Amino acid sequence: MKNEQQKKPNFLAAILGSKRWQFITIPLFAILCSLLAISVIILLVGKNPLVAFQSLLEGSGFLPKASYSTYKGMITDFMDTLDALTPMLFAALAVAVAFKAGLFNIGVSGQMLLAGFLATVLVGYSDLPAGLAKPLVLLVGIAAGACAGGLIGILKYRFNINEVVSAIMLNYIFQYIISFFINTRLVDPVSRQSRNVSEAARLTLMNVEAGSFKMRVPICILPALLLAVALQVFLAKTKQGYELKAVGLNPLAARYAGIKVGGNMVFALTLSGALAGLAGVTYYLGYYQSIQPGTLSSLGFDSIAVSLLGNSHPIGIIFSSLLITAISRGSTYMSSTVGVRQEIASLVTGMILLFSACSGYIRWRVNKSGGFKRKRGGKQA
Amino acid sequence: MAAAQQEYIVEMKGVTKRFPGVVANDNVSIGIRKGEIFALLGENGAGKSTLMSMLFGMYEPDEGEIWVRGQKVSISSPNEAVKLDIGMVHQHFKLVQNYTVTENIALGIEPVKKLGGFLPIVDIKGTNEKVRALSHKFGLEVDPAKRIEELKVYAQQRVEILKMLYREAEILIFDEPTAVLTPQEIEFLLEIIRKLREGGKTIILITHKLEEIKQVADRCAILNRGKLVDILEVAAATTAQMANLMVGRELHTEVEKPPAQFGKPVLEVKNLTVENSDHFEVVKNVSFTVRGGEIFAIAGVSGNGQVEVADAIAGLVHCQQGSILLNGQDITGWNVRRRCLAGISYIPEDRHKVGLILDFTLAENLAIKKYFAPPFSKGTMLQRDVFDEYAGELIEKYDIRSGGGPDGTVRAMSGGNQQKAIVAREIELQSDLMIFVQPTRGLDIGAIAGIHERIIEERNKGKAILLISLELDEVLNCADTIGAMYNGKMLKIANAGSITANEVGEYMMGVKRS
Numbered sequence: 001m002k003n004e005q006q007k008k009p010n011f012l013a014a015i016l017g018s019k020r021w022q023f024i025t026i027p028l029f030a031i032l033c034s035l036l037a038i039s040v041i042i043l044l045v046g047k048n049p050l051v052a053f054q055s056l057l058e059g060s061g062f063l064p065k066a067s068y069s070t071y072k073g074m075i076t077d078f079m080d081t082l083d084a085l086t087p088m089l090f091a092a093l094a095v096a097v098a099f100k101a102g103l104f105n106i107g108v109s110g111q112m113l114l115a116g117f118l119a120t121v122l123v124g125y126s127d128l129p130a131g132l133a134k135p136l137v138l139l140v141g142i143a144a145g146a147c148a149g150g151l152i153g154i155l156k157y158r159f160n161i162n163e164v165v166s167a168i169m170l171n172y173i174f175q176y177i178i179s180f181f182i183n184t185r186l187v188d189p190v191s192r193q194s195r196n197v198s199e200a201a202r203l204t205l206m207n208v209e210a211g212s213f214k215m216r217v218p219i220c221i222l223p224a225l226l227l228a229v230a231l232q233v234f235l236a237k238t239k240q241g242y243e244l245k246a247v248g249l250n251p252l253a254a255r256y257a258g259i260k261v262g263g264n265m266v267f268a269l270t271l272s273g274a275l276a277g278l279a280g281v282t283y284y285l286g287y288y289q290s291i292q293p294g295t296l297s298s299l300g301f302d303s304i305a306v307s308l309l310g311n312s313h314p315i316g317i318i319f320s321s322l323l324i325t326a327i328s329r330g331s332t333y334m335s336s337t338v339g340v341r342q343e344i345a346s347l348v349t350g351m352i353l354l355f356s357a358c359s360g361y362i363r364w365r366v367n368k369s370g371g372f373k374r375k376r377g378g379k380q381a
Numbered sequence: 382m383a384a385a386q387q388e389y390i391v392e393m394k395g396v397t398k399r400f401p402g403v404v405a406n407d408n409v410s411i412g413i414r415k416g417e418i419f420a421l422l423g424e425n426g427a428g429k430s431t432l433m434s435m436l437f438g439m440y441e442p443d444e445g446e447i448w449v450r451g452q453k454v455s456i457s458s459p460n461e462a463v464k465l466d467i468g469m470v471h472q473h474f475k476l477v478q479n480y481t482v483t484e485n486i487a488l489g490i491e492p493v494k495k496l497g498g499f500l501p502i503v504d505i506k507g508t509n510e511k512v513r514a515l516s517h518k519f520g521l522e523v524d525p526a527k528r529i530e531e532l533k534v535y536a537q538q539r540v541e542i543l544k545m546l547y548r549e550a551e552i553l554i555f556d557e558p559t560a561v562l563t564p565q566e567i568e569f570l571l572e573i574i575r576k577l578r579e580g581g582k583t584i585i586l587i588t589h590k591l592e593e594i595k596q597v598a599d600r601c602a603i604l605n606r607g608k609l610v611d612i613l614e615v616a617a618a619t620t621a622q623m624a625n626l627m628v629g630r631e632l633h634t635e636v637e638k639p640p641a642q643f644g645k646p647v648l649e650v651k652n653l654t655v656e657n658s659d660h661f662e663v664v665k666n667v668s669f670t671v672r673g674g675e676i677f678a679i680a681g682v683s684g685n686g687q688v689e690v691a692d693a694i695a696g697l698v699h700c701q702q703g704s705i706l707l708n709g710q711d712i713t714g715w716n717v718r719r720r721c722l723a724g725i726s727y728i729p730e731d732r733h734k735v736g737l738i739l740d741f742t743l744a745e746n747l748a749i750k751k752y753f754a755p756p757f758s759k760g761t762m763l764q765r766d767v768f769d770e771y772a773g774e775l776i777e778k779y780d781i782r783s784g785g786g787p788d789g790t791v792r793a794m795s796g797g798n799q800q801k802a803i804v805a806r807e808i809e810l811q812s813d814l815m816i817f818v819q820p821t822r823g824l825d826i827g828a829i830a831g832i833h834e835r836i837i838e839e840r841n842k843g844k845a846i847l848l849i850s851l852e853l854d855e856v857l858n859c860a861d862t863i864g865a866m867y868n869g870k871m872l873k874i875a876n877a878g879s880i881t882a883n884e885v886g887e888y889m890m891g892v893k894r895s
Contacts, residue, residue, distance in 0.1 A: 238761050239753055246749070250738045256697060256729060257749040258718030 016366045023311060026359045026366075030309075031323070034351035041347065042340060052340045056348075059333025060326040071214040081329045083204050083218040083287050087112070088321040090224055090279035091303035093231055094145075094272045096312040098163075100235060101268030102248035103156075107167030108276040109300025110174040111148040115141040115277035116284030116291055117178045121186070124197030124285060133201040134219070141281030142274045148174070149273015153266035163269065171296060179293040193290040203286035220282045225318060227275075232314040244268055276300070305353040320356075324349055389448070390415040390583050391436065391552060396445035398431055400784075405431040407607040408445070413552075418574060418584045420594040420615070422627050423604035424797075424825035429587045430472075432604070433554050436585075437469045438462040449552075468545025469554040472561075474537050476529045482540050483509050483525040486547045515546050519576050535566040542573070553577065554585045559593060560823055563682050563851060571597050589627070589825045591620040603627050624826060638837050641861045644673030646709075647724075647845035648694065648814050653703035655689045663689045665869040666703070671814065671845040671862075676836065678848040678860035678877075680885050686869040687849045688730050691816050694847070695727040696720045708813060721750055724813035728803055728820050730849075736803045737791050744772035744787035747806050779805035780831075797824050804832055808839060815839060818849045833859055853889075857882055867891035 016025050039049035057063040061078030068074075091108050098105035105111075119140040123133050148170060155161040186194040199206065205217040235241040246254040247264040255261050283299060284291050306324050310317035331345025389412035398406040405428045413419045421429040434440050436447060438456035447454055449465050456462050462469075476485050487508045494504040512525040521539045529537060538558060545553055555574070559567045574584055574597050586598060594601050594615060601618070603610040603626045610626050648671040655664035664686040671677040681687045692698040694705055696717040704713045712720055721727075729735040737746050748768050751757050756767045772787035781801045783789045791799055804820060817836065821829040836859055840846050850856050856863060857877070864874045865888030872888045873880075 237763050237765070239758050239763060240761065242745070242752055242763055246738055246741070249740050250734070252735050253738045253749075255717065256695075256727070256735045258716070258721050260716075 030355040055334040056330035059330030076215040087283035092306040094275035095307035098272040109296035110171035111276035112280030115144040115280030130200040141277040145277020146274040150270035153269030157262035182293040309356040392448040417599040420598035420601040427604040428607040466551040468550030649706040681866035726807040726812040726815040739792040
């Protein structure tokens with residue numbers, strides 16, 4: 001009887017059990033579970049889940065739609081998705097870097113806003129030519145984000161202020177101060193947002209003609225992908241990366257080994273802030289052209305979950321941010337064609353993140369039923 | 382048949398448990414009688430804890446049967462074990478730090494009374510009384526109203542024992558209960574264990590300390606590499622006999638030690654005073670000198686400032702007053718890395734919290750004091766192949782057993798092998814000064830002898846060695862010079878030959894003043 005009971009987990013364990021492949025099999029399993037769960041919900045509202053998922057992919061440019069208007073095609077949808085992916089990728093990498101050092105940068109949104117605002121004010125409204133304005137925007141973004149992140153690090157190192165608390169407080173401070181300046185100085189009377197930045201300063205090229213299409217070209221997507229790879233090399237192969245991970249995993253042991261714990265924490269948060277700054281400029285001066293006063297971008301918070309889904313691994317994050325971005329991009333099309341409300345897409349995202357947050361539990365279950373040794377207890381003496 | 386089953390309260394028949402790459406228990410059969418103290422003896426990794434973890438429902442056996450009170454049972458979780466009146470005190474306590482003793486004991490089975498006839502509340506006062514009564518009955522004095530974080534280690538252990546008794550456990554498993562205790566505390570604990578037996582409990586004691594078994598146990602099962610070697614009546618066996626069975630070979634308990642040849646002073650500590658985070662002086666005006674080729678051992682009961690002395694020398698805590706000289710150079714203001722490079726190795730007391738990064742691989746841990754310089758890194762890039770090569774060398778040389786080899790995480794290794802990894806790493810630094818705090822803690826006799834040999838080998842090479850140990854035997858076996866610390870003060874420094882064990886013990890207790 002006992003054997004019968006164990007048969008099912010063992011079957012799953014056979015697929016998921018290989019520790020070598022768990023880094024990919026477990027997230028995939030989590031995604032599969034969430035798609036199943038969401039299918040049930042879509043069925044309950046009386047629609048066909050397969051059609052809904054298909055329309056999600058069509059809307060985000062992974063599958064061809066039934067018809068396109070002039071200058072539009074699958075490629076333009078796909079480029080839109082890439083445009084939205086760029087800031088998400090930067091932001092999720094920002095979260096991951098801090099996380100590797102054992103820190104939780106919940107202030108990505110605030111750092112993005114600060115970087116976007118400063119770049120808008122300093123460069124966005126100037127008459128500089130594109131060749132000068134675009135690099136300047138990037139530089140201002142990196143510097144602003146790094147300062148904001150570094151400040152959190154110094155507060156933690158010098159005054160032992162928890163980074164979560166100071167990051168949340170800074171989020172509010174940035175949000176309200178910047179909102180004040182936008183509303184009093186920079187507001188566009190029609191849109192109630194800040195005035196649009198110049199095309200020269202914008203990091204997304206608009207209406208680029210290629211063949212019969214007119215599309216957006218996010219110029220930072222390639223650098224973002226390269227940065228993810230570079231970050232992985234940094235973490236796995238460099239001295240600084242080794243120190244950063246050591247501090248994250250066990251600060252006491254790191255200190256004992258002569259690694260500067262405080263310095264590494266400040267460094268990690270500065271780097272994290274710089275990445276958040278890049279997310280900010282590609283978001284406010286790329287994907288969008290203006291800043292809406294009084295709000296923080298939800299992207300900055302979603303990036304935390306995206307980073308978790310990618311297991312805080314830079315390469316994993318490329319895929320997780322692509323997945324989440326594609327779903328949110330495709331949702332508008334899904335609601336208009338299938339008649340499934342747009343909120344369902346948020347539900348899909350939410351479900352995936354919920355299940356991926358459970359991946360630790362799934363891993364534990366699998367390893368337990370597979371007869372692997374548990375972390376604690378037994379076999380010590 | 383029926384009579385035999387009546388006699389045994391617990392029986393494990395042909396139990397086998399495999400983990401990837403290792404057979405932890407190989408066809409082990411033991412029977413435990415009601416009301417006896419049954420000891421499980423074996424080296425690190427012999428499979429004692431695994432065997433008892435199966436009885437306590439943390440693992441399920443791959444083969445074999447478990448019978449409790451004459452009934453075949455399948456124990457798939459600790460909860461089911463508790464239902465069978467089995468309790469276990471783990472090596473690492475499982476207590477909620479900021480709850481009181483009573484709250485911890487009642488956790489999960491809180492007695493509820495109705496306030497004003499309808500409002501359910503937890504009856505802590507009544508439980509306090511019950512706990513107090515229980516602790517009197519078995520000589521387990523603790524204050525039920527105190528919070529766990531206020532208690533010393535031995536008292537926390539008593540809480541764990543009370544937790545089992547409160548749940549009316551009849552079969553009590555102790556996993557290495559004395560590993561964390563000082564000599565007097567061990568005496569108390571053994572007394573408690575005897576009282577528990579008088580109270581009709583059945584006790585299973587996992588240990589690798591022969592003296593304890595000799596003192597309290599009725600019978601003793603000896604495991605070696607997962608196999609049951611023998612079950613002995615303790616009264617009829619000698620410790621030497623047990624030791625040989627346990628290790629599976631003849632043992633040299635005495636380490637060969639050629640006469641010391643002292644060189645020039647390597648470490649000079651002058652008027653060192655250290656405060657802890659509450660600004661309480663934990664080291665008071667301590668001075669001593671360690672020369673090359675000398676093993677200077679500091680004896681003392683846990684918590685009398687010895688560890689703080691070591692931390693201060695390594696640069697982990699701030700010196701309030703005094704100075705520290707290494708090879709004649711004042712290093713008092715230097716940081717940890719600089720001191721390490723100048724020639725200080727340090728085996729810290731707590732291997733999990735301080736000595737290792739458990740989620741790093743073995744290779745990464747072994748290189749943690751060398752990664753920043755060639756050949757371990759070139760420029761800013763780490764040389765991973767050098768890491769692995771170096772780890773391979775040390776694994777070979779120090780007999781470190783890691784299931785995953787150099788790339789396995791240290792977390793997956795047994796405690797003894799983790800300790801070996803630290804010892805290997807620190808000795809390989811070949812520093813002029815080596816500080817060893819409790820280097821053999823939690824190790825079995827074979828491994829202890831190995832580490833003592835290493836220490837003496839380094840001393841013969843002319844290294845200065847500062848050995849800090851709670852085990853008086855270790856101090857007496859290895860030391861050339863003995864310093865006794867009590868209450869933050871160095872009460873006595875003497876040549877090892879000129880002082881007796883009893884005298885050292887008296888200084889350690891602060892009885893004798895010079």
